[in-house]
Amino acid sequence: xxxxxxxxxxxxxxxxxxxxxxxxxxxxxxxxxxxxxxxxxxxxxxxxxxxxxxxxxxxxxxxxxxxxxxxxxxxxxxxxxxxxxxxxxxxxxxxxxxxxxxxxxxxxxxxxxxxxxxxxxxxxxxxxxxxxxxxxxxxxxxxxxxxxxxxxxxxxxxxxxxxxxxxxxxxxxxxxxxxxxxxxxxxxxxxxxxxxxxxxxxxxxxxxxxxxxxxxxxxxxxxxxxxxxxxxxxxxxxxxxxxxxxxxxxxxxxxxxxxxxxxxxxxxxxxxxxxxxxxxxxxxxxxxxxxxxxxxxxxxxxxxxxxxxxxxxxxxxxxxxxxxxxxxxxxxxxxxxxxxxxxxxxxxxxxxxxxxxxxxxxxxxxxxxxxxxxxxxxxxxxxxxxxxxxxxxxxxxxxxxxxxxxxxxxxxxxxxxxxxxxxxxxxxxxxxxxxxxxxxxxxxxxxxxxxxxxxxxxxxxxxxxxxxxxxxxxxxxxxxxxx
Numbered sequence: 001x002x003x004x005x006x007x008x009x010x011x012x013x014x015x016x017x018x019x020x021x022x023x024x025x026x027x028x029x030x031x032x033x034x035x036x037x038x039x040x041x042x043x044x045x046x047x048x049x050x051x052x053x054x055x056x057x058x059x060x061x062x063x064x065x066x067x068x069x070x071x072x073x074x075x076x077x078x079x080x081x082x083x084x085x086x087x088x089x090x091x092x093x094x095x096x097x098x099x100x101x102x103x104x105x106x107x108x109x110x111x112x113x114x115x116x117x118x119x120x121x122x123x124x125x126x127x128x129x130x131x132x133x134x135x136x137x138x139x140x141x142x143x144x145x146x147x148x149x150x151x152x153x154x155x156x157x158x159x160x161x162x163x164x165x166x167x168x169x170x171x172x173x174x175x176x177x178x179x180x181x182x183x184x185x186x187x188x189x190x191x192x193x194x195x196x197x198x199x200x201x202x203x204x205x206x207x208x209x210x211x212x213x214x215x216x217x218x219x220x221x222x223x224x225x226x227x228x229x230x231x232x233x234x235x236x237x238x239x240x241x242x243x244x245x246x247x248x249x250x251x252x253x254x255x256x257x258x259x260x261x262x263x264x265x266x267x268x269x270x271x272x273x274x275x276x277x278x279x280x281x282x283x284x285x286x287x288x289x290x291x292x293x294x295x296x297x298x299x300x301x302x303x304x305x306x307x308x309x310x311x312x313x314x315x316x317x318x319x320x321x322x323x324x325x326x327x328x329x330x331x332x333x334x335x336x337x338x339x340x341x342x343x344x345x346x347x348x349x350x351x352x353x354x355x356x357x358x359x360x361x362x363x364x365x366x367x368x369x370x371x372x373x374x375x376x377x378x379x380x381x382x383x384x385x386x387x388x389x390x391x392x393x394x395x396x397x398x399x400x401x402x403x404x405x406x407x408x409x410x411x412x413x414x415x416x417x418x419x420x421x422x423x424x425x426x427x428x429x430x431x432x433x434x435x436x437x438x439x440x441x442x443x444x445x446x447x448x449x450x451x452x453x454x455x456x457x458x459x460x461x462x463x464x465x466x467x468x469x470x471x472x473x474x475x476x477x478x479x480x481x482x483x
Contacts (some may be wrong), residue, residue: 006048014039023359030354032069036062037347044340044396051395052336055343062350063091070350093349094342098307099217103153103210103341105310107334109290110157112323118283119148119162121276124269127166131265134186134257138248141167141190142197146244149201149208151290154333155432158208159198160444167194171450173264178449187450189257195433195445196247196463202394202429202439203467204240206232207297211394214341215402215425218348222357222406225421229297229306234482235422239474243467250466254459282322289313289322344399351403361407373414378472380405381424385468388431394439398428419479423471430467434460 017035022028040058044051062069066087067076075081094100113119123144130140144163152158171177171187178187202209206216206229216227296309304312317323328334351357368376384405391397402424409420432439436446436456446456 003048006046009046010039010043010048010054013042025362026359027072027355029069029072030356030359032065033062033350033354034356036069037351040343040347041396041400044393044399045391050336050340052339052343055340055347059091059094059343059346062347063087066090070354072354090346090350092346094345097217097342097345098305099213099220100338100342100345102207102307102310103213104334104338105307105314107153107157107210107331107337108310108314108317108323108328109293110152110154110161111327111331111334112286112289112317113148113152114157114161115323115327116280116282116286117276118286119152119158120166121273121279121283122147123163123166124273124276127170128266128269128273131269132263133261134189134259135248135252137170137265138189138193138252141193142200142244142248145194145197145201146204149198150205150294151207153207153210153213154337155198155202155209155429156440156444157333158201159194159441163194163198164441164444164448167191168448169268170265173268174259174262176259176450183450184256185258187448188455189251189255191445191448191450192255192455192459193248193251195442195451196251197244198441199430199433199439199463199467200240200243200247202432203426204233204236204244204429209394209429210337210341211398211428212425214344214395215398215428217341217345218398218402219406219421219425221345221349222352222403223410223417223421225418227421227425231422232426233298235475235479236426238478239471242474243470247463250463254462285320285322286317289316340395344395347399348403357403357407360404361409361411364404364408365411368408369412371412373412373416374476376412377409377415377420377423378476380409380420381427381472382468384424385427385431385464388434388438391431391438394428394431397431416483419483422479422483423475426475427468427471430464430471433467434464436460 014035017038018032022031036058040054043049043054067083070087070090071083076083126140126144127137130136141163145159148158148162167190170190171183171185174185176182176185176187202212206212206227220226293309293313296304297306300309314328318325368379371379384401387401388397405424409415410417432442436442436453445451
């Protein structure tokens with residue numbers, strides 16, 4: 001698709017919705033607001049511009065036409081009501097959201113991992129220790145991802161930026177090349193294990209995937225439920241532990257690497273570690289900082305909020321010169337995510353405030369209200385998960401569908417909405433496995449040339465189904481038991 005067409009599609013989507021008559025039971029301003037929101041979602045999917053730019057344009061348009069899209073006639077008729085002032089306050093409300101600052105802090109942690117070389121060192125140490133056996137090497141990849149995940153909110157930075165560069169050096173040691181049959185020697189297994197592991201860990205930890213925190217903020221804005229780091233971890237622990245344990249073994253059998261063992265990889269890793277030298281003072285300082293951050297996220301809720309933990313640790317990194325201010329200013333990925341998450345959070349609050357979510361939730365609930373609460377919840381979870389085949393971004397998926405699925409569940413009698421939230425939010429990370437375009441790391445591993453298109457679709461379906469079934473059969477009873 002040409003860039004011109006990608007630019008035109010969001011505008012056309014908005015105009016089409018505006019032309020359609022306002023549905024029965026919905027306020028006209030809410031329908032117009034939805035039209036702008038849908039245009040932004042189409043933009044996030046097609047990406048004619050960076051996500052931050054699309055979000056900024058979207059809230060600018062909505063705020064500019066505030067009297068027509070943000071406020072009801074009753075609000076406008078109130079004495080002293082200032083639509084221009086209120087529209088601007090709505091537009092910038094997402095930038096003061098605590099979740100946005102937590103994400104920004106976590107992105108800076110990832111930058112420190114890269115700059116100090118600690119992430120690469122951890123990966124090489126595990127490869128050197130377990131690399132003699134190909135199956136054990138798969139577990140080394142998974143363990144590396146698990147160790148880095150709590151502190152690396154960008155799955156792209158963690159998997160594509162730290163783990164993938166190490167993995168890309170391994171197949172050539174065995175003359176395993178992309179785009180031909182030699183990939184089966186070891187390359188396909190390594191690359192598939194890499195994307196499987198990051199899909200699991202992105203669901204395992206709240207701070208392992210930026211859209212996780214976006215979802216939490218949307219839940220807080222829409223239904224006033226707050227999820228803590230520890231609560232998320234306790235919910236995901238059983239299912240993700242099982243998946244981390246069995247996935248490298250399952251990948252080993254389904255990908256069938258021809259090389260079962262060798263000393264070449266540990267030898268290479270040892271040479272790379274020698275080039276890195278001994279653990280530096282900056283690496284030791286980073287270990288201290290991230291350990292403190294994790295402990296405060298888990299235990300410090302009574303006296304410090306998670307976003308403030310991130311800001312304090314980033315400040316400590318600046319004071320200690322672990323990072324410079326220029327490092328942070330030049331971190332384009334962090335600022336881009338900061339902007340589009342802030343704008344999407346504003347849109348979520350607007351959808352809720354306008355009454356659109358309540359209206360659409362009632363509309364959907366009519367079709368499943370005759371189900372039992374448990375069956376209705378499982379059906380909603382399965383549909384939410386399966387719809388990711390139509391998305392190329394976890395963020396776009398959450399922004400487009402989560403408000404709708406929250407609204408639907410809230411109108412079904414008997415559903416424990418808190419349980420439902422705990423079960424639907426972690427699904428985002430698992431979705432990264434289903435297609436070659438499901439998430440940014442997916443595209444990186446697919447682009448390596450070691451995983452052919454047909455192989456990915458077959459394995460993506462198998463592992464995607466495994467993830468969903470494991471999540472439903474383990475996590476639903478577990479949530480009911482611990483809550």
